[in-house]
Amino acid sequence: xxxxxxxxxxxxxxxxxxxxxxxxxxxxxxxxxxxxxxxxxxxxxxxxxxxxxxxxxxxxxxxxxxxxxxxxxxxxxxxxxxxxxxxxxxxxxxxxxxxxxxxxxxxxxxxxxxxxxxxxxxxxxxxxxxxxxxxxxxxxxxxxxxxxxxxxxxxxxxxxxxxxxxxxxxxxxxxxxxxxxxxxxxxxxxxxxxxxxxxxxxxxxxxxxxxxxxxxxxxxxxxxxxxxxxxxxxxxxxxxxxxxxxxxxxxxxxxxxxxxxxxxxxxxxxxxxxxxxxxxxxxxxxxxxxxxxxxxxxxxxxxxxxxxxxxxxxxxxxxxxxxxxxxxxxxxxxxxxxxxxxxxxxxxxxxxxxxxxxxxxxxxxxxxxxxxxxxxxxxxxxxxxxxxxxxxxxxxxxxxxxxxxxxxxxxxxxxxxxxxxxxxxxxxxxxxxxxxxxxxxxxxxxxxxxxxxxxxxxxxxxxxxxxxxxxxxxxxxxxxxxxxxxxxxxxxxxxxxxxxxxxxxxx
Numbered sequence: 001x002x003x004x005x006x007x008x009x010x011x012x013x014x015x016x017x018x019x020x021x022x023x024x025x026x027x028x029x030x031x032x033x034x035x036x037x038x039x040x041x042x043x044x045x046x047x048x049x050x051x052x053x054x055x056x057x058x059x060x061x062x063x064x065x066x067x068x069x070x071x072x073x074x075x076x077x078x079x080x081x082x083x084x085x086x087x088x089x090x091x092x093x094x095x096x097x098x099x100x101x102x103x104x105x106x107x108x109x110x111x112x113x114x115x116x117x118x119x120x121x122x123x124x125x126x127x128x129x130x131x132x133x134x135x136x137x138x139x140x141x142x143x144x145x146x147x148x149x150x151x152x153x154x155x156x157x158x159x160x161x162x163x164x165x166x167x168x169x170x171x172x173x174x175x176x177x178x179x180x181x182x183x184x185x186x187x188x189x190x191x192x193x194x195x196x197x198x199x200x201x202x203x204x205x206x207x208x209x210x211x212x213x214x215x216x217x218x219x220x221x222x223x224x225x226x227x228x229x230x231x232x233x234x235x236x237x238x239x240x241x242x243x244x245x246x247x248x249x250x251x252x253x254x255x256x257x258x259x260x261x262x263x264x265x266x267x268x269x270x271x272x273x274x275x276x277x278x279x280x281x282x283x284x285x286x287x288x289x290x291x292x293x294x295x296x297x298x299x300x301x302x303x304x305x306x307x308x309x310x311x312x313x314x315x316x317x318x319x320x321x322x323x324x325x326x327x328x329x330x331x332x333x334x335x336x337x338x339x340x341x342x343x344x345x346x347x348x349x350x351x352x353x354x355x356x357x358x359x360x361x362x363x364x365x366x367x368x369x370x371x372x373x374x375x376x377x378x379x380x381x382x383x384x385x386x387x388x389x390x391x392x393x394x395x396x397x398x399x400x401x402x403x404x405x406x407x408x409x410x411x412x413x414x415x416x417x418x419x420x421x422x423x424x425x426x427x428x429x430x431x432x433x434x435x436x437x438x439x440x441x442x443x444x445x446x447x448x449x450x451x452x453x454x455x456x457x458x459x460x461x462x463x464x465x466x467x468x469x470x471x472x473x474x475x476x477x478x479x480x481x482x483x484x485x486x487x488x489x490x491x492x493x494x495x496x497x498x499x500x501x502x503x504x505x506x507x
Contacts, residue, residue, distance in 0.1 A: 017095065017257050024096055025490025026346070030252045030339075031364040034179045036260035039251075041182035043244040043268035046336060048131070048329030049276040050189055050322050052240025055134030056395060057283065058301035061294050063453070064233030065218025066208075066284045072230070073280055076237035077273035083403075083438040084244055084269040085427060086410040088262035091248045092423030095257035098343035098489070099248035103409035105489045107416050111480075113489065116408045117344050118476035120245070122468065123402020124337035127243055128377035130395045131333055132167065133384060135326035136160035137391075141298035142319045145312060151299055153385045160381060163327065164374040167334045171370045174363035175253045178335045185328035192321040193275050197282030199318065204286055204309040213284045220294070222455030231448050238445050239395045240276060242402050244268050246336035249343075262425035337373040342366035348486040351479065383464065397465045399449045401472070407442035410435050 018028045034042075060069040087100075096102045100120045105113025136159040140151030149155075171178060201207075219229045247264035251257035287293055288308035296304035302322070306315035345356035360367050384391055413420050414435045427434055450466045
């Protein structure tokens with residue numbers, strides 16, 4: 001497959017990005033201080049294999065076991081790469097902070113943009129909740145290992161809130177600080193995976209056989225159909241491979257965004273695909289006691305793998321690597337979500353839009369949008385106080401919210417045909433086949449992760465991701481009738497009223 005970054009017939013030639021943003025209808029107000037590597041780094045940090053793979057590893061052990069985790073990762077990664085490439089092509093044509101909903105609005109109309117935006121927002125906020133709550137679980141496991149701390153749901157929630165506050169404060173310092181942290185995050189993740197896998201390969205005297213790692217199927221869900229169980233088990237990989245739209249959301253703060261944001265999406269996916277497979281294989285080979293790992297007193301199965309294989313001191317060191325990676329990940333996701341809130345409010349799509357689109361004159365950061373993002377993420381995780389399976393549902397909320405939002409602009413681009421004006425980064429003749437693969441895959445996984453994850457289905461074990469989806473779609477529908485007259489992306493260069501409102505929002 002050849003990917004082109006040069007202009008061709010029907011393709012816009014590279015232009016000054018600030019001028020391009022004005023052509024798309026927006027007055028530049030955010031600081032363009034992020035380079036191509038920083039843009040790649042934010043998506044790579046949000047995907048965060050040391051967050052997604054680790055926090056859902058215990059889920060994977062019960063929903064198909066090693067075989068589904070390893071082969072599911074390989075298969076899901078391939079399909080997600082198709083989704084990412086198709087989305088990158090549209091991102092190159094529309095490099096704005098609104099990203100997915102702006103693309104849908106331009107290609108399909110106001111209602112397409114409206115619902116895509118609400119789905120994207122649900123997914124991004126669910127991602128913050130999933131990432132930071134996962135970091136809280138691992139922090140609780142570390143505290144138990146070192147000081148006998150008992151990670152009850154209430155105590156874990158307190159740690160979670162502290163992590164949310166930390167990420168909010170860091171994001172208030174501006175995009176340059178976020179970009180620096182994301183660049184560090186890339187090397188931290190890659191070096192962390194290398195260290196963890198190497199230590200797990202060398203130190204333990206016992207390792208599982210290749211047959212166990214690549215063929216062992218485990219079903220502790222209560223469901224009897226192995227295909228259904230394997231399908232549910234794909235959540236580990238699909239959840240981890242979320243968040244690469246961060247490159248698009250930070251495009252208004254990225255130099256040469258029409259190319260850099262598209263490249264950032266694709267690179268983040270394939271690098272995570274390779275490194276994640278190595279991490280999952282390294283962990284699975286090092287399992288000493290499968291049942292003991294599943295029922296770990298730490299509440300975090302990967303922590304038990306590290307304890308059994310490396311002892312307390314070694315496990316502590318490895319957990320510190322993982323927790324730091326998760327903190328990098330959550331910080332990057334807050335940056336992406338807050339830009340989505342800012343952009344959606346800029347187009348008057350949210351209740352209280354006039355507040356959420358305000359930007360700090362000192363840091364050129366959307367401060368109220370940052371605070372709204374972490375507060376809503378905190379609310380989404382509250383059911384974890386009462387339900388042991390709620391965390392799986394929070395991760396499913398992320399997937400069923402954000403994944404359809406990835407496919408909608410791609411579907412509308414396919415429907416538009418030759419009316420779609422490509423940007424400087426595109427797939428050439430592969431655009432249609434890759435696009436249709438992406439759309440079909442997203443349709444499949446969206447249905448999968450609305451299904452019950454364990455049997456019997458009770459109040460405590462139900463997958464409330466479906467309820468969250470219905471609630472957000474209902475809210476979007478109700479609010480549409482309230483805000484439809486004021487909502488809308490600017491047609492070109494923005495009108496005087498829109499630009500005046502944006503300038504008034506700089507505080």
